[in-house]
Amino acid sequence: MLYEREALDTPEWWQGLDEMIERQHEQYPESVQTALIPLLHYVQNAFGYVPEKAINHIAQALGVPTAYVCGVASFYSYFSLEPKGAFTISVCLGTACFVRGAQAILDEFCRQLDVEAGGTTSDRIFTVSDSSRCLGACGQAPVVMIDDDVHAKVVAQDVADIVAEYEARARREMQAREERARADARSHVQ
Amino acid sequence: MAATETLAELKDAAKPHLEMEPERPQLLVGVATCANAAGARKTRAKLVEALEAAGLTDEVDLVQVGCVGACSREPLVEVRTPGEAPRMYVEVDEERAVEIVEQDLSGGKPIVAWLIDEGERIGEPAPHQTMARPGEINLFTRDWQNVGFFERQFRIALRNVGRIDPESIDDYLSVGGYAALAKMLDEMTSDDVIEVVTGSKLRGRGGAGFPTGMKWRFTAAEEETPKYIVCNADEGDPGAFMDRSTLEGDPHSVIEAMVIGGFAIGAERGYVYVRAEYPLAIRRLEKAIEEARERGILGENVLGTDFSFDVSLRLGAGAFVCGEETALIASMEGKRGMPRPRPPYPSQSGLWGKPTCINNVETLANIAPIILNGPEWFASIGTEESKGTKVFALAGNVNNTGLIEVPMGITLREIIFDLGAGIPGGREFKAAQTGGPSGGCLSQEYLDTPIDYDSLREAGAIMGSGGLIVMDDASCMVDIAKFFLTFTQDESCGRCTPCREGTRRMLEVLERISVGEGEERDFERLERLCNACTRASLCGLGQTAANPVISTLQHFRDEYVAHIDDRVCPAHICRALLHYEIAPDPCVGCGLCKRVCPVQCISGEPREPHVIDIDACTSCGACYEACKFDAIVRA
Numbered sequence: 001m002l003y004e005r006e007a008l009d010t011p012e013w014w015q016g017l018d019e020m021i022e023r024q025h026e027q028y029p030e031s032v033q034t035a036l037i038p039l040l041h042y043v044q045n046a047f048g049y050v051p052e053k054a055i056n057h058i059a060q061a062l063g064v065p066t067a068y069v070c071g072v073a074s075f076y077s078y079f080s081l082e083p084k085g086a087f088t089i090s091v092c093l094g095t096a097c098f099v100r101g102a103q104a105i106l107d108e109f110c111r112q113l114d115v116e117a118g119g120t121t122s123d124r125i126f127t128v129s130d131s132s133r134c135l136g137a138c139g140q141a142p143v144v145m146i147d148d149d150v151h152a153k154v155v156a157q158d159v160a161d162i163v164a165e166y167e168a169r170a171r172r173e174m175q176a177r178e179e180r181a182r183a184d185a186r187s188h189v190q
Numbered sequence: 191m192a193a194t195e196t197l198a199e200l201k202d203a204a205k206p207h208l209e210m211e212p213e214r215p216q217l218l219v220g221v222a223t224c225a226n227a228a229g230a231r232k233t234r235a236k237l238v239e240a241l242e243a244a245g246l247t248d249e250v251d252l253v254q255v256g257c258v259g260a261c262s263r264e265p266l267v268e269v270r271t272p273g274e275a276p277r278m279y280v281e282v283d284e285e286r287a288v289e290i291v292e293q294d295l296s297g298g299k300p301i302v303a304w305l306i307d308e309g310e311r312i313g314e315p316a317p318h319q320t321m322a323r324p325g326e327i328n329l330f331t332r333d334w335q336n337v338g339f340f341e342r343q344f345r346i347a348l349r350n351v352g353r354i355d356p357e358s359i360d361d362y363l364s365v366g367g368y369a370a371l372a373k374m375l376d377e378m379t380s381d382d383v384i385e386v387v388t389g390s391k392l393r394g395r396g397g398a399g400f401p402t403g404m405k406w407r408f409t410a411a412e413e414e415t416p417k418y419i420v421c422n423a424d425e426g427d428p429g430a431f432m433d434r435s436t437l438e439g440d441p442h443s444v445i446e447a448m449v450i451g452g453f454a455i456g457a458e459r460g461y462v463y464v465r466a467e468y469p470l471a472i473r474r475l476e477k478a479i480e481e482a483r484e485r486g487i488l489g490e491n492v493l494g495t496d497f498s499f500d501v502s503l504r505l506g507a508g509a510f511v512c513g514e515e516t517a518l519i520a521s522m523e524g525k526r527g528m529p530r531p532r533p534p535y536p537s538q539s540g541l542w543g544k545p546t547c548i549n550n551v552e553t554l555a556n557i558a559p560i561i562l563n564g565p566e567w568f569a570s571i572g573t574e575e576s577k578g579t580k581v582f583a584l585a586g587n588v589n590n591t592g593l594i595e596v597p598m599g600i601t602l603r604e605i606i607f608d609l610g611a612g613i614p615g616g617r618e619f620k621a622a623q624t625g626g627p628s629g630g631c632l633s634q635e636y637l638d639t640p641i642d643y644d645s646l647r648e649a650g651a652i653m654g655s656g657g658l659i660v661m662d663d664a665s666c667m668v669d670i671a672k673f674f675l676t677f678t679q680d681e682s683c684g685r686c687t688p689c690r691e692g693t694r695r696m697l698e699v700l701e702r703i704s705v706g707e708g709e710e711r712d713f714e715r716l717e718r719l720c721n722a723c724t725r726a727s728l729c730g731l732g733q734t735a736a737n738p739v740i741s742t743l744q745h746f747r748d749e750y751v752a753h754i755d756d757r758v759c760p761a762h763i764c765r766a767l768l769h770y771e772i773a774p775d776p777c778v779g780c781g782l783c784k785r786v787c788p789v790q791c792i793s794g795e796p797r798e799p800h801v802i803d804i805d806a807c808t809s810c811g812a813c814y815e816a817c818k819f820d821a822i823v824r825a
């Protein structure tokens with residue numbers, strides 16, 4: 001089973017992006033470039049990464065070369081140019097977590113999911129981040145963030161349970177989506 | 191109408207979630223990133239449920255606050271009942287939440303064993319308002335000054351964190367918030383403000399320690415307009431969370447200071463550049479800005495005067511170098527976050543080429559109390575050259591991890607062994623790391639060095655922004671140096687060669703040493719690389735990148751020697767230097783090691799001693815951790 005993100009790629013979404021560009025133009029008339037990073041955040045939030053289509057769109061709207069937008073997006077580790085899994089596992093590798101054994105936890109996630117750090121599982125459920133730096137919960141080290149959930153004081157033995165929990169969640173979501181699609185199809189027939 | 195009168199009206203109309211003198215019981219739940227990680231959201235939901243079950247929903251106020259700093263004891267729940275000293279419950283999971291409601295709130299019987307002070311203050315009357323300082327009211331001093339973990343602390347920047355609802359401007363107003371702003375607008379000129387800040391001798395808390403008053407004066411002296419004030423909330427040091435906690439727990443204190451700073455330098459616009467990794471801080475800042483606008487504190491005619499000022503947020507995107515001021519400006523302008531040579535300084539030519547003053551979050555959080563209490567008061571705290579307090583994020587191998595604010599001049603020993611309650615697991619202290627990737631590791635000999643900008647620099651570390659990581663004797667200092675160099679090498683923006691190449695070469699040497707391929711000449715090689723990187727790099731990142739190497743070489747040279755000459759890692763961390771064997775006598779042949787081994791290199795019949803195939807072994811240590819009979823020998 002291959003996990004796929006729900007398509008956000010609707011005309012309304014692109015219209016929303018254009019409206020945001022418009023607002024930024026008004027706010028910073030003297031420097032359109034200023035809008036770039038907020039726009040990339042907006043795209044990344046929606047898709048989980050920055051697709052090529054969005055890069056072209058933004059470059060055109062701001063009147064800057066595509067290469068420039070790519071250059072900025074690739075400079076910042078927060079933006080990804082590759083699609084990500086449904087859940088991104090970020091094992092904090094900040095100093096506090098490192099001193100408390102975070103590397104072993106990261107290794108364990110990679111081992112159990114059979115991916116390298118930075119990679120995405122073949123079912124596209126998980127991406128294991130390779131660049132997670134302090135999440136600001138150092139007092140609870142080592143910490144692992146998965147989407148917005150922060151798991152505190154994680155030990156290697158917790159890893160299997162954590163993986164199972166999110167896997168189940170992804171499956172439930174896909175199931176619900178399938179059912180919705182089937183219901184939609186039925187109502188079309190009627 | 192004067193600003194103070196406008197403010198008085200706002201304060202009168204305020205409906206704070208936390209009353210100064212509560213007439214009915216209050217439950218304070220710490221809701222911050224650290225607390226949420228520990229499960230505070232569940233605790234809070236359970237409290238709501240338990241209050242309902244006990245029929246107390248309408249009689250008890252449940253209020254969220256920021257993190258009071260005792261991170262290792264979270265989730266924290268504080269119970270306040272009229273006239274009594276507050277009670278702080280620690281490690282409140284769902285089960286404890288129910289008990290607290292049933293026994294303490296309903297039954298009137300506090301559960302002594304779960305209290306942070308173990309019940310020391312039960313029966314004492316509520317502490318008195320007269321203990322209030324600094325600012326109008328310092329709730330922290332009033333409530334917790336004499337209790338264990340808090341006793342050695344002195345809270346100025348964190349005065350309200352954990353004491354008020356950060357999502358309510360009314361709470362901030364009711365504890366004297368925006369009083370400094372109103373006082374300034376009514377009574378002071380911009381020169382007066384700069385005079386006061388200069389007189390306080392406040393130095394920047396973002397790392398470099400530059401006098402804040404002087405920075406404001408330079409920006410104020412520029413003719414060019416518009417000018418900008420930027421709050422640096424990029425908090426890049428991995429292992430530090432002072433700024434996060436301040437923004438999550440008391441966002442208005444930073445906004446108030448930005449308006450004051452804007453007035454002083456002649457700016458009408460401020461920006462907070464905040465890490466995208468801090469979603470809760472971002473949400474609370476947004477809320478704070480919105481409420482301040484609604485009350486007429488931000489926007490046109492601040493508090494009814496003819497001064498106008500507004501603040502907006504800009505998000506970072508995960509680049510450490512963007513904490514550096516010129517890179518931060520580039521990033522705000524929508525470019526790659528690369529530093530540029532200074533001069534010109536941002537005070538001359540900053541954001542969009544205009545005069546810009548950049549201050550750190552904690553620096554700003556000190557401003558309002560300084561305006562209210564005067565420069566002499568602030569300068570009376572701390573040491574000769576380093577005034578006031580410093581917030582430290584205490585983490586790593588120490589019992590009490592968390593956030594502390596202490597007067598400058600306190601020693602490492604006091605922080606680690608008094609406030610931090612020592613090293614867990616019966617292990618020994620080995621090193622304290624301050625200043626993050628730009629800082630250094632201090633050994634045992636420095637435990638009694640007073641902490642201030644200058645002593646730390648002399649000792650080979652730096653104050654930095656306030657990360658303080660404690661390491662026990664199970665840490666390998668070569669590994670730690672390698673860790674920091676991996677970080678800086680990765681974060682080097684690549685613009686200048688000394689930093690880009692220097693960090694890479696240093697890392698290569700460290701990697702060789704850690705796998706047992708080091709050679710005598712590596713000492714010299716490292717020293718040369720450190721020197722080049724420090725002297726020739728363009729920005730602070732490269733100029734300080736070698737510090738972790740220099741300080742470990744200086745204070746822990748024998749560990750390098752052990753790795754290079756004897757090919758051993760004394761702390762048993764560097765994997766390639768470890769060997770595992772099974773001692774036949776204690777081994778009972780339970781087979782557990784065989785099952786956990788990820789590379790199947792352990793063999794043996796049930797109930798017979800097992801053996802490890804040394805050639806196939808990857809030294810991962812899984813068997814060593816798993817064995818219940820101490821039969822695996824590590825060397």
Ligand SMILES: Cc1cc2nc3c(=O)[nH]c(=O)nc-3n(C[C@H](O)[C@H](O)[C@H](O)COP(=O)(O)O)c2cc1C
Pocket residue numbers: 393394395396397398399400402422423424425426427510511512513514515516548549550551553554655729730731
């Ligand atoms: C590589 C690098 C990273 C930095 N990161 C931060 C940071 O995360 N937060 C911060 O306030 N200052 C940081 N600084 C320091 C800033 O350049 C600047 O000195 C500071 O924000 C000024 O504020 P202050 O005078 O209030 O300390 C960094 C400097 C360097 C060289």
Ligand code: FES
Pocket residue numbers: 092093094095096097098133134135136137138139141142143428429430
């Ligand atoms: S070092 Fe991991 S949360 Fe700070």
